[in-house]
Amino acid sequence: MTEAFIYDAVRSPRGKGRADGSLHEVTSVALSARILNAVKERNGLDGHAVEDVIWGNVTQVGEQGGCLARSAVLLSDLDERIPGLAINRFCASGMEAVNLAANQVKGGAGSAYIAGGVEMMGRVAMGSDGAAIAVDPSLAMKTYFVPQGISADIIATEYGFTRDEADALAVESQNRAAKAWEEKRFAKSIVTIRDQNGLPILDHDEYMRPGTDMQTLGALKASFRDMGEVMPGFDKIALMKYPHLERINHIHHAGNSSGIVDGAAALLIGNREFGAAHGLKPRARIRATAKIGTDPTIMLTGPVPVTEKILKDSGMKVSDIDLFEVNEAFASVVLRFMQAFDVDAGKVNVNGGSIAMGHPLGATGAIIIGTLLDELERTGKGTGLATLCIASGMGAATIIERV
Secondary structure (H helix, E strand, O other), rough: OOOEEEEEEEEEEOEOOOOOOOOOOOOOOOOOOHHHHHHHHHHHHOOOOOOEEEEEEOOHHHOOOOOHHHHHHHOOOOOOOOOOOOOOEOOHHHHHHHHHHHHHHHHOOOOEEEEEEEOOOOOOOOOOOOHHHHHHHHHHHHOOOOOHHHHHHHHHHOOOOHHHHHHHHHHHHHHHHHHHHOOOOOOOOOEEEOOOOOEEEEEOOOOOOOOOHHHHHHOOOOOOOOHHHHOOOOOHHHHHOOOOOOOOOOOOOOOOOOEEEEEEEEEEEEEEHHHHHOOOOOOOEEEEEEEEEEOOOOOOOOOHHHHHHHHHHOOOOOOOOEEEEEOOHHHHHHHHHHHHOOOOHHOOOOOOHHHHHHHHHHHHHOOOOOOHHHHHHHHHHEEEEEEEEEEOOEEEEEEEEEO
């Protein structure tokens, strides 16, 4: 089978996902087009250079609806003969776009793709598309549906994680992200976003809170206790599914959960012949991809079984992986991953994660693959694994190997 290589990885800075965020004035299609242009310009892609643009975005309504991928191609400077495919696997949409592109290349369906995603969470509200699992009583009752924050607290309760442990992980995420920016570790991938006049709007991840400490986080109220214990009482639903738990321990809050932000990211994926034809050097090979379904109530444990699956499928062991990127949707997700595999915390999210920098849903999967690639190159390490938990109970993973 043909090998699939990563030739480039770019991303926007992540802006606060609210009306006063720096990227709020930029539409989803405009930010996507600017990232596509960056890939084109950095790699000299003229004409019908890639087979397709595969673009993840989660809330596919309004400006993020109507096959956003094709709209972004048409607004960009890419050749109009390049089509576009919009996909949605919730939080793993950006990763699934990359994995799909890689597997298309491996299967011989085109020599190159641009893959990634976008989410403008300050412009298109999360959940505004109306998911059946949340609003259709027949499905919600069958799956014992609870919101993700409750699911994160179930994980903490089931696996014995305390609020102090979750807060300590959050503080470390902030410290690592601040150090990474201070040392310009993201410089290779960041694209400064500019306005119509060419003036810079944002050149850094603005959600970060350097200086966050345990005392600051300790003062925050648990975000999901009221919806769990009072109205509408989701804890009762969870305890019907998990009767061995006496109660749900609510440990998550705004400081140890991922931030709501705007952002986009893209990777250029191609075979060896594509690189040779365009004078490009491959940076990494995509060694394996995987996805899996999991318990839809606890919902966010997917990184564990999908990592088990991808390692088995590729004939690898956890000890073969030098670095891990585990999306920090909630602190308990990462704590559970490290517990399950007995992974050294010094190998996981070494440049911080979504707790510090934010989680632009449709883009994050592509962002963490790019971050992993940059860090492998910076440190001279060989192999990395990126994984995310996914709404409704799924997991996705990608293993890359530096060339």
